[in-house]
Amino acid sequence: GEDVEQSLFLSVREGDSSVINCTYTDSSSTYLYWYKQEPGAGLQLLTYIFSNMDMKQDQRLTVLLNKKDKHLSLRIADTQTGDSAIYFCAENPGGYQKVTFGIGTKLQVIP
Amino acid sequence: NAGVTQTPKFRVLKTGQSMTLLCAQDMNHEYMYWYRQDPGMGLRLIHYSVGEGTTAKGEVPDGYNVSRLKKQNFLLGLESAAPSQTSVYFCASSSSGRSGEQYFGPGTRLTVT
Numbered sequence: 001g002e003d004v005e006q007s008l009f010l011s012v013r014e015g016d017s018s019v020i021n022c023t024y025t026d027s028s029s030t031y032l033y034w035y036k037q038e039p040g041a042g043l044q045l046l047t048y049i050f051s052n053m054d055m056k057q058d059q060r061l062t063v064l065l066n067k068k069d070k071h072l073s074l075r076i077a078d079t080q081t082g083d084s085a086i087y088f089c090a091e092n093p094g095g096y097q098k099v100t101f102g103i104g105t106k107l108q109v110i111p
Numbered sequence: 112n113a114g115v116t117q118t119p120k121f122r123v124l125k126t127g128q129s130m131t132l133l134c135a136q137d138m139n140h141e142y143m144y145w146y147r148q149d150p151g152m153g154l155r156l157i158h159y160s161v162g163e164g165t166t167a168k169g170e171v172p173d174g175y176n177v178s179r180l181k182k183q184n185f186l187l188g189l190e191s192a193a194p195s196q197t198s199v200y201f202c203a204s205s206s207s208g209r210s211g212e213q214y215f216g217p218g219t220r221l222t223v224t
Contacts, residue, residue: 031210042115042201042215043154050210088153092211098169099213103153 004102006089011108018076020105022089025070029091032065034074037086037104046074046087076107084109112137115216117202123222124192132187132219134202140214141207143185144169145177147198148218154201160185192223 003025012018024032030051035043049056049063049072056063062075076083089102115136124130134143145157156169160179174196176188185204189196199220203213 031212033212035215040218042217043203043213045212045214048210048212098156098159099211101154103151 004089004091004100006087006102006105008103009106009108011110012079013110014079014081016079018074018079018083018107018109020074020076020087020089020107022072022074022102023070024072024089024091024100026091026093026100027070028093031092032063032072033088033090033092033099034061034063034072035088035090035101037088039085043088079107079109081109081111083107114138115202115204115214117200117216117219119219120217121220123224124189125224126193128192129188129190130192130221131189132200132202132221134185134187134204134216135183136185136202136204136214137183138204138206138214139182140204141182142205142211143179144203144205144213145175145185145187146201146203147171148201149198157187157200192221194223197221197223 005023033048034046037043060077064073086104088104092099118133144159146154155171158177160166163182166177178186199218202216205213
């Protein structure tokens with residue numbers, strides 16, 4: 001069955017790196033996404049990775065994919081207070097097929 | 112581009128009342144979705160549409176109806192609201208491309224008393 005698991009909470013100090021982890025179960029997942037949700041707002045797509053990739057970097061964000069362990073991580077370098085939000089991991093077999101979201105990890109950045 | 116917009120932003124209903132939530136997108140996306148977000152439960156798919164004139168059930172469709180008469184609009188209806196439908200509702204859209212990334216609206220916070 002499809003399931004995406006994330007830890008609920010992460011606290012880091014400003015300037016440190018944050019690593020948010022996610023595990024998924026659907027081996028047919030082709031695309032994996034990271035979304036950010038700030039209080040009172042919708043989900044904002046941060047980045048996504050295709051399943052034939054191991055890593056994707058975009059400025060301060062680094063996504064690592066371990067297909068064997070079905071493990072996805074999001075690293076935020078030099079974490080800022082503006083990074084405080086809930087981060088959702090999601091998986092998709094492809095196209096319009098049902099995207100499964102994790103429950104979200106709340107990142108707290110301490111000044 | 113406005114992206115995905117939702118109206119209204121907030122609404123309070125009494126049990127048994129009806130309402131329609133409107134979602135509009137200006138990205139010419141084929142696919143549109145309605146989710147609800149509840150504390151501790153993440154996002155759950157209510158209904159979705161793969162094109163104008165089509166709709167399909169998601170994970171939690173009971174108590175909701177949808178229509179997609181125009182490509183850019185996706186309406187979510189509650190015919191007889193119940194307190195269990197108190198939630199934040201998000202609309203999203205995606206293109207027909209393989210990557211399928213979804214773009215979300217700002218949400219509608221609905222309270223049913």
